Amino acid sequence: MxxxxxxxxxxxxxxxxxxxxxxxxxxxxxxxxxxxxxxxxxxxxxxxxxxxxxxxxxxxxxxxxxxxxxxxxxxxxxxxxxxxxxxxxxxxxxxxxxxxxxxxxxLTDAVADISIMLALMAGRNARETMTVVNEGKWPSYNWAPFLFCGPQLSATPSHPKRTAGFVGFGRIAHATLARLVPFGFTQCLYFSNPSSPLKPSRDASLCESLRLAPGAIRRVDLAMVAEESDVVFVLTPGGKETNSLVDEAFLRKMKKTSVLVNTSRGSVVDSDALAKALHEGWIWGAGLDVVAGEPKITAEHPLVREPRCAILPHIGSATLxxxxxxxxxxxxxxxxxxxxxxxxxxxxxx
Amino acid sequence: MxxxxxxxxxxxxxxxxxxxxxxxxxxxxxxxxxxxxxxxxxxxxxxxxxxxxxxxxxxxxxxxxxxxxxxxxxxxxxxxxxxxxxxxxxxxxxxxxxxxxxxxxxLTDAVADISIMLALMAGRNARETMTVVNEGKWPSYNWAPFLFCGPQLSATPSHPKRTAGFVGFGRIAHATLARLVPFGFTQCLYFSNPSSPLKPSRDASLCESLRLAPGAIRRVDLAMVAEESDVVFVLTPGGKETNSLVDEAFLRKMKKTSVLVNTSRGSVVDSDALAKALHEGWIWGAGLDVVAGEPKITAEHPLVREPRCAILPHIGSATLxxxxxxxxxxxxxxxxxxxxxxxxxxxxxx
Missing domain, CATH: 3.40.50.720 (NAD(P)-binding Rossmann-like Domain)
Known part of the structure; x- marks a missing residue:
């Protein structure tokens, strides 16, 4: 031919x-x-x-x-x-x-996996504590009851309630929520594009298949996702409509012991506001697979300079x-x- | 008084x-x-x-x-x-x-949480990829189909089988296994102290409560745990009886795409053998919360020098x-x- x-x-x-x-x-x-x-x-x-x-x-x-x-x-x-x-x-x-x-x-499962990984890393201070070991500083730390402690992802008998928040609630969010259930998560609050229809039967059947209590999955406004969640997962498409949805006002509403995870698009989170939130302790930590302006993110980027911010170079779907x-x-x-x-x-x- | x-x-x-x-x-x-x-x-x-x-x-x-x-x-x-x-x-x-x-x-849930975190970090090259970002090298990498890729923890439609291996199968192992189920794990192989009795009814009821297929949880010999598992979790007490249970022979039997997680006692894993296994690619990676001889682990320790080894300073139970x-x-x-x-x-x- x-x-x-x-x-x-x-x-x-x-x-x-x-x-x-x-x-x-x-x-x-x-x-x-x-x-x-x-x-x-x-x-x-x-x-x-x-x-x-x-x-x-x-x-x-x-x-x-x-x-x-x-x-x-x-x-x-x-x-x-x-x-x-x-x-x-x-x-x-x-x-x-x-x-x-x-x-x-x-790529749903690969991204859900890394969302769970970053939620754990953000709460358990993984970047800070790995640095202690990698820089040879472990010998200088003595065991103390609250050394290196962070908030626990899992529910405990004395803290039996855990709330997952989602900004965007599509396939990857569902897969992430499924993984959270055996960690003892009891509630799921999500924000969706206000122009999209309510999906009560979808949410009810998701509750049932995940063995969550009836009504445990609820669509709410953005402020409530910020206020009530122990972990907020950003899992919404990029573009103009979602630009800086997670901004200073959102971050100021979050709990001091909560963490933010973004595994979707960097543009959804205002980087300067997040750096300020971490620096001033409005929230506990963050786990990011994406950052606005990537890959042009240098060591001087305000988020890279925050030790409580674990950042990966957009490897959400990077499995063989x-x-x-x-x-x-x-x-x-x-x-x-x-x-x-x-x-x-x-x-x-x- | x-x-x-x-x-x-x-x-x-x-x-x-x-x-x-x-x-x-x-x-x-x-x-x-x-x-x-x-x-x-x-x-x-x-x-x-x-x-x-x-x-x-x-x-x-x-x-x-x-x-x-x-x-x-x-x-x-x-x-x-x-x-x-x-x-x-x-x-x-x-x-x-x-x-x-x-x-x-x-502390069961806190340690199970960090076991899952380290399994994900070891497979997804978290230490290597975080270092790329933290050292300001992200801008020099171009997206390529297999850049930064590692083995996926979750099952996928094209790879629907996943096997978790446990060296020691107590409370923390059960809690870790429960968390793996929504990742699509289908099989659990465990090694227990040979002098302890078989527990077929315990294993059967665990299968049922975790919604695994009957017979999915099996007690096997140590070699089979090494050979068949996609992730091996070391969750056994320390002491003489378990000293270097995970040695060169064990590591040589593991799959090239498998990872090792130790969140129990450093003494159970032979550090030199593991460093060799990582350096020569017998296994994909390792996630350790404990290292023999801790906390006297310097930056020159052979495991700290392996980029595929994510090490934490014994923070398994370190949640508030x-x-x-x-x-x-x-x-x-x-x-x-x-x-x-x-x-x-x-x-x-x-």
């Missing part, structure tokens, strides 16, 4: 030896791959997108009218290896009738199992459109 | 403003308290124990014949604020008919709630013996 008769697929990164064979085995495709270990160069992408039928991209590749124009009118699908699609201009895609594939669901599943789904989404089949995970742009 | 007619109680540390009033309100007691912020001086303890009816001690206070002789024949109770009692000479206590109080159960409960129980144990009542948590020395 000549190059010109083949369907051009452009990949903004090499998806590795487990996934690339799904594409290489297709002799009807012309594959163009950014093969370097660095982020895909914008100029390279604009140049190579020309004539493509499918683009497979990552969160750091902006999908805007410039890129879509550069590709040309034959472009039929953009497939992003991510659950978020803030880097994609949805109206421009819809206008051109280009389909958008993404990778929801497959999940990334293989995400990459496979991204490839399958692209191939489905090429083969005129339904995408396994396409976003409805209508 | 004159000093001489009061009952002398010696405390190897101040238990803080929440607990000390339980003692101060008792006008029949003469309280002698090591009030400094450092570890209780041995000579001070030997000198002040003279004439005591009760000693309230910590894990770093050796309770041996020298101390018991120094106290004198009127000593009726030693109460340790710990679940472990390796620092106490049990035969010497039994010989003198001195009762021993300790603090089991109240649990330490208050432990200190309260330690005081109640001592007072019970003074008042000729049954201790809420006394060890049977018979």
């Amino acid at each position: 000549s190059s010109s008769s083949r369907v051009k697929v452009v990949l903004a990164c090499d998806l590795g030896p487990e996934i690339m064979p799904l594409l290489y085995e297709r002799k009807d495709l012309e594959l163009v791959v950014w093969a370097k270990d660095t982020a895909c160069d914008r100029d390279w992408l604009l140049k190579n997108a020309v004539g493509a039928t499918a683009l497979i991209v990552l969160v750091n590749n902006k999908v805007d009218s410039e890129l879509l124009d550069a590709a040309g009118p034959q472009l039929r699908v953009v497939s992003t290896m991510s659950v978020g699609y803030e880097h994609c201009n949805l109206p421009e895609l819809a206008k051109r009738q280009i389909k958008l594939g993404y990778t929801p669901d497959v 199992e999940t990334r293989i599943d995400m990459a496979t789904l991204a490839v399958k989404n692209a191939l489905a459109v090429i083969d005129a089949e339904e995408m396994p995970a396409g976003l409805d742009l209508a | 004159s000093s001489s007619s009061r009952v002398k109680v010696v405390l190897a540390c101040d238990l803080g403003p929440e607990i000390m009033p339980l003692l101060y309100e008792r006008k029949d007691l003469e309280l002698v308290v090591w009030a400094k912020d450092t570890a209780c001086d041995r000579d001070w303890l030997l000198k002040n124990a003279v004439g005591a009816t009760a000693l309230i001690v910590l894990v770093n206070n050796k309770v041996d014949s020298e101390l018991l002789d120094a106290a004198g024949p009127q000593l009726r109770v030693v109460s340790t604020m710990s679940v472990g009692y390796e620092h106490c000479n049990l035969p010497e206590l039994a010989k003198r008919q001195i009762k021993l109080g300790y603090t089991p159960d109240v 709630e649990t330490r208050i409960d432990m200190a309260t129980l330690a005081v109640k144990n001592a007072l019970a013996v003074i008042d000729a009542e049954e201790m809420p948590a006394g060890l049977d020395l018979a």
Whole structure:
């Protein structure tokens, strides 16, 4: 088959030896791959997108009218290896009738895992205490009854009530809540986009399947999530609507022994307000997998300077199992459109 | 009441403003308290124990014949604020008919919490990835499909089986297993002291209450725990019988993607063998709350030098709630013996 008769697929990164064979085995495709270990160069992408039928991209590749124009009118699908699609201009895609594939669901468990990890790390002072050991200072500490103590995630017989708060209550929040139940969590308060409908039957069946008391899961206003929760999990999409939802007013309403966990998008939390909250002890600690402005976060960033702030470099979905599943789904989404089949995970742009 | 007619109680540390009033309100007691912020001086303890009816001690206070002789024949109770009692000479206590109080159960949840935290941290490369952020190196990393990836704690649809292994299977292990169930764990293999009886009905009812399949919890030999588990939790008492149970032979049998968690006693794991296992990639990572020889662990310790080893300075029970409960129980144990009542948590020395 000549190059010109083949369907051009452009990949903004090499998806590795487990996934690339799904594409290489297709002799009807012309594959163009950014093969370097660095982020895909914008100029390279604009140049190579020309004539493509499918683009497979990552969160750091902006999908805007410039890129879509550069590709040309034959472009039929953009497939992003991510659950978020803030880097994609949805109206421009819809206008051109280009389909958008993404990778929801497959990363739910990986992100729920790291949400639990960060909740524990924030309460138990993991960054501070690991530093004590790593810097060789353990020998200089003597055991004392309240040394290194933090608030306990689990309920105890003398403190039998625990409340989880969620800003955003989708699949990852549900998976996180399920993991909290055997820690003795008794209540769940969540805030959702005010324009979305109430879901009383969904909440009731979630209570039942998680063996929580009837009514234990309640949709409330944002202030109540802040005031009542022992842990607040930020698990809402990014974008303008959720920008700085967790701001100074929210943080001032939280309990001194509560912790904040953000494993969704950095923009949802006001970094300066959080740094102030930690510095002045409005809350106990924070666990962040995302920070506004990432990855340009230096050692001088106000949150990096707070010892009670455990920060990870956006590794929520970074497990071997999940990334293989995400990459496979991204490839399958692209191939489905090429083969005129339904995408396994396409976003409805209508 | 004159000093001489009061009952002398010696405390190897101040238990803080929440607990000390339980003692101060008792006008029949003469309280002698090591009030400094450092570890209780041995000579001070030997000198002040003279004439005591009760000693309230910590894990770093050796309770041996020298101390018991120094106290004198009127000593009726030693109460340790710990679940472990390796620092106490049990035969010497039994010989003198001195009762021993300790603090089991109240720290179960706090230690189970940190066991889950360390299992997640070991798999998700938390020490390495936090260091990337803390040292300001996040900006130099570009997103790539498998950057920072580690094995996932949770089961996934494409990898639906997960096996937890336990070296020692007491209360803390049960509480840890309960927390793992919503992560999708399907199997539990445990090793117990070979001289202890099989407990098939206990295991069957544990399966049922945790909603695991019948037979999912099985007692096996040590080699099988090593070979089959995705995470191995070391949760067994210290002492000669368990010394270096986790040695080079054990670690060589583990899977390359498995992690080791030790939240019990450092002596159970051979540190040099573990450092070698991490350095040479026999296993994925380790999460330790305890290290043999602690707290004399410097930055040059072979385990501290391994980036895949997340080490905490023995904070398993260090939550505000649990330490208050432990200190309260330690005081109640001592007072019970003074008042000729049954201790809420006394060890049977018979």
